[in-house]
Amino acid sequence: MSTNTVIAIDGYSSCGKSTLAKALARKLHFIYIDSGAMYRAVTLYFLREKINLHDHAAVEQALKNIHLNFNSRDYQSHITLNDEEVSEEIRQMPVSDNVSAVAAIREVRHEMVRQQQRMGRSKNIVMDGRDIGTTVFPDAQLKIFMTADPNVRAERRYKELVIKDPNITLEDVFENIAHRDYQDTTREESPLVRAKDAIILDNTNLSPDEQLQFALDKLSALLEP
Numbered sequence: 001m002s003t004n005t006v007i008a009i010d011g012y013s014s015c016g017k018s019t020l021a022k023a024l025a026r027k028l029h030f031i032y033i034d035s036g037a038m039y040r041a042v043t044l045y046f047l048r049e050k051i052n053l054h055d056h057a058a059v060e061q062a063l064k065n066i067h068l069n070f071n072s073r074d075y076q077s078h079i080t081l082n083d084e085e086v087s088e089e090i091r092q093m094p095v096s097d098n099v100s101a102v103a104a105i106r107e108v109r110h111e112m113v114r115q116q117q118r119m120g121r122s123k124n125i126v127m128d129g130r131d132i133g134t135t136v137f138p139d140a141q142l143k144i145f146m147t148a149d150p151n152v153r154a155e156r157r158y159k160e161l162v163i164k165d166p167n168i169t170l171e172d173v174f175e176n177i178a179h180r181d182y183q184d185t186t187r188e189e190s191p192l193v194r195a196k197d198a199i200i201l202d203n204t205n206l207s208p209d210e211q212l213q214f215a216l217d218k219l220s221a222l223l224e225p
Contacts, residue, residue: 005030007126007219008133010192011146013180014153016203016211017128020146022077023212025126028219033070033119034077035129035136036099038112040090041068041081043102047094053101063111093161093168096176100183103130109189130184133195142219143198152204153177 007024009017018034025032042063046053051062071078078087089095102108109131116127116136127136133143154174161168184192194200199218203211 004120004122005124005142005223006120006137006140007142007144007215008137008140008195008198009126009128009144009146010130010133010194010198011128011144011201012148012153012192013177013184014157015146015148016156016208017146018077019208020144020201020203020211020215021126021128023208024215027212027216028124028126030124030126031119032077033116033125033127034079035112035116035127035132037070037077037079037087037090038068038115039103039108039129040095040099041079041086042066042108042112043095043099044086044090045081046102047098053105056107059105059107063107068115088164091161091164093165093172093176096180100180100187104183104187104189106189109135113190130192131190133198134193135190138195142215142222143195144201144215144218145194145198146201146203148202148204150174150177150181 007030009021011017018036022032024030045066046062049062051058053059067082069080071080078085079090080086113136119125120127120137133140154170154177157177158168158170158173161173201211201214
């Protein structure tokens, strides 16, 4: 394998992008970079500091005060916000309800793309997100675009969240996913679209193992001499 292979996984929220990306990283001994966690961490900071998303000066100043790092333990990606472990907090509904709006801000995306590209310059990486194959790494060796039935996505996400928040409802989660889909696909800055050379993976009826094998087969085919 080349010294710098990039696998880009894009797609809708709650499609299992991170599950596949982590499995690929583990199998291939690549570095896993969770771009979505980066946007969630920025969202958490904005919520805590009550940053007005329409105040560009405030947004730009806030971004200067945000320092993100990843720590990898057992192929699990742990993110720190200004040296504070926030991996759990960024998955809560307040962040989920606001992350798409924050991710649509031009200044935020430019700063995150800059950091993501820095991470991928000299390492074999698997990165998942919304615009990895179109904006961050348009020359990635393998691009996968993931999708699944919205009801299945909502059920999967609900099962994860209800453990931490027994008061959450399936309807809440479905509405959140629908809202994020709309924001992600209609935003002006780097909207969620499938790269022309991305391979579609509809995992509505696929197990995690089947998804992993699908990706490994596609990568092998691409890297064959």
